[in-house]
Amino acid sequence: MDDEPRTEILNATYRALCEHGYADLSLRDIADESDLSKASIHYHFESKRDLFAAFLDHLFEEYAERVDAAVGETPREDLLTLLDALLADEDTPDTEFRTAILEMKAQAPYDDHVRARFAEFDELLYDRLRETIAAGVETGEFDESVQPVLAAEFLTTAVQGARMRGVTVGHPMDRFRETVTRYVETYLDGADGAEGTDEADAAEVAH
């Protein structure tokens, strides 16, 4: 691991965040999770702030890859695959890490770099949702009355809310996945969806 000390430090940061949370995390805690000394962490990152900036950059790359990898055969499948990937309990980080991320988000207003980074996460998701929905309207899979800008805004907001409720009140993600599938079926697919036997449809797609 000596040739990749930065990666080693970022991995240790992940483990330390899961273990201790973000609020009181020290470079000492991070060193304890790695084979490196506090001094060698300082050699690679001038400050805790620098380290967290690099950590957020690293997370952003992973997130962008995950969003890019979620593709389906058609825009509608694309959208459902993406939402599944974003809301899957098993594929995404565990509760401890989600909690640490929420702590970092709560600090965003106090730190311009952190805020700018989280804004990028937000935009990436919004842009991808908007493009996918627009493609679905284009192919006729989604109702022609759907406005991609508004629908993407709503879904971006709801996905963020689902993550927060998952962390703060332990609300199950599956429950939300069912409702979001129903949204795609009725709101985006148009009037036809609204006339089906909704309970069965929603349950089917949500598993």
Place this chain on the structure above:
Amino acid sequence: MDDEPRTEILNATYRALCEHGYADLSLRDIADESDLSKASIHYHFESKRDLFAAFLDHLFEEYAERVDAAVGETPREDLLTLLDALLADEDTPDTEFRTAILEMKAQAPYDDHVRARFAEFDELLYDRLRETIAAGVETGEFDESVQPVLAAEFLTTAVQGARMRGVTVGHPMDRFRETVTRYVETYLDGADGAEGTDEADAAEVAH
């Protein structure tokens, strides 16, 4: 103010949270925002934890009053009034306070009392949304295919997401208000809403 020292302390807590945020807030900071000494705060609240528990109880009462006060002539108006009240920038606390609340939420997983309190906020909103939507389905204002449980789940999640995006990336609440109005018009009102001139409708109701 001597006859209401607890209220005075809770008001000082509000100001101190806006000024300093939640993470590093001390009883000293709270005393500095009031006419009371740190010792007399200790007389009323055994610990910082007790004080914040009482503060959350106080916030919950205010929130419940706000939710109860948002009523319209019909279930549909009721719903739009409630969403407006929840998403109005001018009526709700300012950014500093929202930020402090998000910090407290991020600590919820570490504190059972805080978590239980936030779960009550969540349930209060969910129950009220569900009842209102169910009433609208009953009167025929909302489409008969609407499932109050799923729609309330979706709206509760989206409202929480809107608050978080407002704090973490400074996303304007108005933008979300437009999309949520559109959701009520198309998803809940049924197929008729989906056929209108959507842009105009959404813009009209959002202001």
